Amino acid sequence: MKVTIKETISRCRTAGLRRTKALEELLATLLESPRPMTLSELASSDRLTEQCDKATVFRLLQRLTEHGVIRRLGLHERAAYFTLILPGKHSDYLICTSCGSIEPIKAPCPVHQLEDEIREKTGYKNLYHELEFFGVCPQCA
Amino acid sequence: MKVTIKETISRCRTAGLRRTKALEELLATLLESPRPMTLSELASSDRLTEQCDKATVFRLLQRLTEHGVIRRLGLHERAAYFTLILPGKHSDYLICTSCGSIEPIKAPCPVHQLEDEIREKTGYKNLYHELEFFGVCPQCA
DNA sequence: GTAATTGCAAATACTTTGCCACGTA
């Protein structure tokens, strides 16, 4: 069953957000998108470009993220991280969304098999993955 | 067995890079770091802050990434992505590092069990994960 | 009516580039 705009808006209302045109169009855009979108993409999308300012989209995204309606992928500390590639070694990370601490995960990575399948099925070259777990660490909680 | 600075430098030499003080200090810093570091962290780290300019660190990171000595995590298109959280649905992504295309992966996510283990063992709250596969898509290759 | 939301403009933050000097091979 497909998630409707109506349902999604009502989740927002429950969270205490006001029902504005900008909110509706933003949610509709994200619902229709098969993939995650950036702030810029959203702000310049058909539905939103005429509708509202980029700052508004930014603040909406911010609020929706806080209320757990949407999720921000990839960049959590606004800067890219670099790590040495150690031959034969691979690390996944556990990151605290509150204090920003990052620690490598010791457990064996469960993704390699899927990675092999993807390599075969899609024909992508130089395939690798990133796996990050996010949550609030005991100190912050 | 621990990876040494010597080995790492020699990987760089093989890749055609020159052995400079800045390169050595950058590699040493990354080798000593238990976790990935940002450009700013690196540029202002003990070993590098006196050693060289931020632009130099940037260009070193760029070269090392091109030559496969280090990897850039998280932000690949320099902007954060947003996606709706659909209850009961979770998606992992396959991203082309060349053209930037993003597509959801249909296969079942192999990470949930590990996620449960981490939740129990570490006591992190609101745990979730992001899994992304990066590679060069057939069109770009 | 009141507090949340918005637009516009300006401020930050982080990244990236130009240009010339310098150092490694």
Added chain:
DNA sequence: TACGTGGCAAAGTATTTGCAATTAC
């Protein structure tokens, strides 16, 4: 010597905030 590399300064791109005006409830 030649070309990769470095420093400094400036430009580029994305995010974030201040404040007054507006709008949902």
